[in-house]
Amino acid sequence: MDEQELIERVKKGDEMAFTVLMKAYKDRLVNFLYHSVGDYERAVELAQETFVRVYFRAHQYRPIAPLGTWIFTIASNLAKSEAKKRRKINMVSLEEVAGELGGEGVYYDPPSSGLSRNLEQALKELPAYYRIPLLLKDVEGFSQEEIAKMLNRPVGTIKARLSRARHLLRQKLEKALKGETE
Amino acid sequence: MKEFNLKDQLPRVKAPESFEEEVLQKIRVKRAAKKRPLLILIRIFRFRPLLVGALLGILVAGFIVIPSMIKEKQATRAIFSSNLPQLVKVGSSYLSLIESVDFNKDLADIPTKRVVYILEAVNENFISDVKY
Numbered sequence: 001m002d003e004q005e006l007i008e009r010v011k012k013g014d015e016m017a018f019t020v021l022m023k024a025y026k027d028r029l030v031n032f033l034y035h036s037v038g039d040y041e042r043a044v045e046l047a048q049e050t051f052v053r054v055y056f057r058a059h060q061y062r063p064i065a066p067l068g069t070w071i072f073t074i075a076s077n078l079a080k081s082e083a084k085k086r087r088k089i090n091m092v093s094l095e096e097v098a099g100e101l102g103g104e105g106v107y108y109d110p111p112s113s114g115l116s117r118n119l120e121q122a123l124k125e126l127p128a129y130y131r132i133p134l135l136l137k138d139v140e141g142f143s144q145e146e147i148a149k150m151l152n153r154p155v156g157t158i159k160a161r162l163s164r165a166r167h168l169l170r171q172k173l174e175k176a177l178k179g180e181t182e
Numbered sequence: 183m184k185e186f187n188l189k190d191q192l193p194r195v196k197a198p199e200s201f202e203e204e205v206l207q208k209i210r211v212k213r214a215a216k217k218r219p220l221l222i223l224i225r226i227f228r229f230r231p232l233l234v235g236a237l238l239g240i241l242v243a244g245f246i247v248i249p250s251m252i253k254e255k256q257a258t259r260a261i262f263s264s265n266l267p268q269l270v271k272v273g274s275s276y277l278s279l280i281e282s283v284d285f286n287k288d289l290a291d292i293p294t295k296r297v298v299y300i301l302e303a304v305n306e307n308f309i310s311d312v313k314y
Contacts, residue, residue: 019202026197034195044198051205052212119191138188 003067011058022051025068028140029075035135036079037086038124046082050075065149072140073150076132080151083128115173122172130165133158 001020009017029050033043053074061070123131133151136142144162148155226233 015206019206022202022205026201027194030197030201031195035192040195043195044201047197048201048205048208052208055205055209056212116191116193119188120193123188123192134188139192141189 037082046078069146076150118176122169130161133161134165
């Protein structure tokens, strides 16, 4: 069953079709939201909220864009709102979260190498308006045009943000690696 | 510095096993919450004869009873507030037929819940003050 057929069935309230849709996207969404907000439990909640919105707004979906783009648009908006909220409150460090996530029943692969750890930390330090397009492009594989539509920004802005995000990430990594070697 | 690949280098997390069930549960809760106002409307609709009766009562009170009460009150007030006696022309002079009297001021000092007898002169030849 293809995605268009699935969403058509979801529009009619078919829970089985919706479960198939969730199975196809849940891990990608949780992973994207986890790296966007830096909190596994919150990422799971946001991913669930994304699917709740997909279910109730299925009738709004128009097949002019792939279904994945639409689902990630909803998730990106939630990630942006969460980033705004988090800017105002004290955030728990990613190391603490990783420590908490080490427990049983949590689906988390701890960073195996120093580079991975540094990369995760550097990514977390990026502002959300750089981090989210970068994750959508380099981790989720969306095109710049798709990201521009998702984030409701001109393609030029997205290109500039991606370039700046990579540059900042590289700088932060170099700084972290220098610190490790000293 | 060598190029890094975000997709390969970043640790990946997965959704918990209970993910789908939790989403479906949230959907059921939200659907029930959405249906609540509809249920209230249906319940209200069941009592429509009562509602129609109440509505008619309100309309009757609003358009007939209350305006007539207001009119009556206004008419009474108009009589008492007017200081000018009603005059009827008889030949070349005017004769006072009814003189409006406002007892409100006179009765203001009298304690409430007491019976007040107002004694007025009925004989036109004998003029006396009003006694009460």
